[in-house]
Amino acid sequence: xxxxxxxxxxxxxxxxxxxxxxxxxxxxxxxxxxxxxxxxxxxxxxxxxxxxxxxxxxxxxxxxxxxxxxxxxxxxxxxxxxxxxxxxxxxxxxxxxxxxxxxxxxxxxxxxxxxxxxxxxxxxxxxxxxxxxxxxxxxxxxxxxxxxxxxxxxxxxxx
Numbered sequence: 236x237x238x239x240x241x242x243x244x245x246x247x248x249x250x251x252x253x254x255x256x257x258x259x260x261x262x263x264x265x266x267x268x269x270x271x272x273x274x275x276x277x278x279x280x281x282x283x284x285x286x287x288x289x290x291x292x293x294x295x296x297x298x299x300x301x302x303x304x305x306x307x308x309x310x311x312x313x314x315x316x317x318x319x320x321x322x323x324x325x326x327x328x329x330x331x332x333x334x335x336x337x338x339x340x341x342x343x344x345x346x347x348x349x350x351x352x353x354x355x356x357x358x359x360x361x362x363x364x365x366x367x368x369x370x371x372x373x374x375x376x377x378x379x380x381x382x383x384x385x386x387x388x389x390x391x392x393x394x
Contacts, residue, residue, distance in 0.1 A: 237256030237378075239251075239267060239289055239292045239293040239296060240286070241337075242289060243286055243289020243290070243293075244285045244286045245285070246285045247263065247282040247283070247288070248282050250281045250285070251280070251282055251371075252268060252278060254277055254280075254281070255273075255274040255278035255370075256274060256278060258274030259271050259275050259276070265376040268298050269385070271371070272378040273363055273378075274365055275378045276363055276367045276377045276378040277367055277371060278313020280376045281371050281373070282370040283327070283374045285373050286323075287320050287323050287324060287373070287374060290316050290320035290323070290336060291316075291320045291335060293313075293316050294315070294317035294319075294320060297310070297312050297313025297316060297341050298317070299314035311361055314370050316378070323372060327374040328374075331364060331375050334364060335361065336361065338357040339361070340357075341356060342357035342358055342361075345357060
């Protein structure tokens with residue numbers, strides 16, 4: 236891993252630690268699991284954002300320097316990094332759309348079945364997605380309370 240990628244990840248961790256770490260700490264101190272998970276999701280999301288930004292910066296640097304130095308291997312390496320970063324963004328977006336759809340469905344199912352727990356569980360996840368999205372302004376990685384989930388994990392539940 237090169238220095239540019241590491242810098243992106245470190246920057247994401249610092250920003251996430253400052254914002255999300257503080258929120259998580261408040262959640263732990265007040266014993267509010269939702270707030271703690273929200274903070275952890277912010278940390279995870281900013282690290283993911285930093286990693287993707289590092290891939291983009293590294294890829295762009297390799298493409299430009301490879302063109303200047305007339306080294307096709309370096310250009311190809313840069314293109315692969317840019318493709319990887321773009322792929323991560325798309326996968327994250329698709330995963331988050333599935334999360335929103337699944338939890339919206341859980342809310343509707345809970346309303347239909349008059350199951351308050353399903354409604355609350357689905358709503359909590361949607362609130363986390365919205366809050367993390369507003370705070371991090373980048374890819375979103377949500378920490379959910381898996382112990383409460385009744386349904387079996389789908390292929391979309393992995394990051």
